Amino acid sequence: MDDQQQLTSAQLAEAGLDDWRPLLGRLKARFRTGDPATGYALANAIGQAATAAAHYPDLTITGTAVVVALTSPEGITGRDVQLAREISRRAEQLGVTSDAGGITQLELGLDTAANSRLAPYYAALLGGEVTHGEPVDPSGQVPTVWWQEPDDSGGPVLPAQPFEQRWHFDVWVAPDEGERRLQAVLAAGGRLVSDAAAPSYWVVEDADGNRSCICTPAGR
Structure with missing residues (x-):
């Protein structure tokens, strides 16, 4: 999967990103944290993953959820998919579940x-x-x-x-x-x-x- 080439809808569907949905050229996910402390812990974990990948998502933190959006200048690329998988992995480690419905x-x-x-x-x-x-x-x-x-x-x-x-x-x-x-x-x-x-x-x-x-x- 090319890190710098825009992926097609079919490629994104085959990527198996159950937590994520493509919308308007971005991958979006919503993680139900349940409380602010868990939300900030997840945001910190996402920040560590983003720093390691040198690729930075947009985050929206509320009292009960964290919404994450990923994109590249070319559109949604392989590097977005890789970071999305890592973010999902870190959320799972924290016991945080995703809620893709309603994104x-x-x-x-x-x-x-x-x-x-x-x-x-x-x-x-x-x-x-x-x-x-x-x-x-x-x-x-x-x-x-x-x-x-x-x-x-x-x-x-x-x-x-x-x-x-x-x-x-x-x-x-x-x-x-x-x-x-x-x-x-x-x-x-x-x-x-x-x-x-x-x-x-x-x-x-x-x-x-x-x-x-x-x-x-x-x-x-």
């Missing part, structure tokens, strides 16, 4: 043709910078904002809305989570607008008609 990444999509004009504003508002035409927060505190010109999604034609909606959520989940997330949304009073592009994405809407997409890497 999520949020993007904010704005339907507008004025992206070049609006990008600096949203970069300033969110405390980030414009990268490849999109406002990006290098610290990872807020989601990336991306642009979609009206009626230019490239996907299935959707039923018309009785009002103009400009903002929408793209909620990214793992391929094995898409259907479960959809059923949870429907059970919570949401409506399915279109499954024509599934399993790449499902278009759903809330009771007021505001639409979002449940997205997965499958079929892309």
Whole structure:
């Protein structure tokens, strides 16, 4: 497995990373620590593994969990897979279990043709910078904002809305989570607008008609 070449979806599926899911060019895992002390112990173990590999993940530590994200400039590579395996091994040594269900990444999509004009504003508002035409927060505190010109999604034609909606959520989940997330949304009073592009994405809407997409890497 090449340490510096982006891996395909098939290669990642064959890697046997049960604790991890590929989302938006990153490997993500969530470890249920149960308490802050165990979380910091796991974070310290991850730091030792990362230092030994000279490859550093992003960590989010809460009172009951540690979320880890791995990527390389080329995308997800063999070095990410190797470090993911080592992190899982160290978590197991600490008696920490993973919870791959519900791993999520949020993007904010704005339907507008004025992206070049609006990008600096949203970069300033969110405390980030414009990268490849999109406002990006290098610290990872807020989601990336991306642009979609009206009626230019490239996907299935959707039923018309009785009002103009400009903002929408793209909620990214793992391929094995898409259907479960959809059923949870429907059970919570949401409506399915279109499954024509599934399993790449499902278009759903809330009771007021505001639409979002449940997205997965499958079929892309």
